[in-house]
Amino acid sequence: MPMEYDVPDALGIVLVDDRGSLPFALIHGEALVAAAAWSLGESGITPVDLGTRWAGLVDSGEPVVLHDVLCPMTPPSFLAECLVDAVEHQHVVIGVRPVSDTVKQVVDGFVGATLDRDDLVRVCSPIVLPPAVVAGLDLGPEDLADLASLAAVLRDRYPVRLREAPPEARRVDSPDDVAVLEALTAVSEG
Template structure:
């Protein structure tokens, strides 16, 4: 490859990817298109050009690598690799964490002292999906491994003074919460024969 063919990220080390499946019960092992959700999430990272980190690697070693980290929720198994890559590139451009989100479609009410109150404007809300990309410089400043719940990890990052940018994930990047959701996602992502 000559210099004219090189992209802006060709000299940047590949990101490291962690598939989050802990504290999710058995759902990450449900099948979609004949494969476990957790396997599909791992393949998505690989197809995005991210090196998957083995579960036996210590968090300290991940931080010491000096590489950007992509946390990918096993319950967002069909997140397109190009979206994962776009989040990684945006985090590199901004030097801020970036998270994939989806619009909120449910009605959300305020509850105070057990009393249901006003309806929130869902246009001002987002649902955290996947991935969460943490640039290496931000990662090095964290006192501990981010929470495996990405919404909690985003809140923790923002509380620590690291603004998190949200990018809207495509519909196939939605998070599943039940076997029924897996069937819906399978129908949404079915490839034509």
């Protein structure tokens, strides 16, 4: 039986453009794109086709949830919580994960100081846009390809709240990452 979340009406897009063939890799026997679409629908958000024109989203008057196919196991509950937060407070909500890798500065082509990981996050899913933000934007598929760049643009123009996403929402960049995520999200039998 599907879970039900008390969420406002909203439209959601599973982002697949410019992500190569990885959206069609399998996780738990399903393509990443199917897992991401299921999560979006299970959260109570109405999925729309990526080919939907932005003007149509604006005309709906509803918030828009951008869900990256490379974060296929983002829990429906987290998508729903981010949507409610964005609508209640009328700010953009961006799901992020902590950075665990060592990150170095590069200055004039030379490796420099190590950046403090506590000051860094990695954008994942979702990015939730309240209706006023949707109305103030005119985005096409090319604008939705790089969520980190989109997040930077949004932070320059609108109030933004970063919400730490659960580990299951981690972004995958390779088949090895998919295998790790599959192990992380395996349901134990017994």
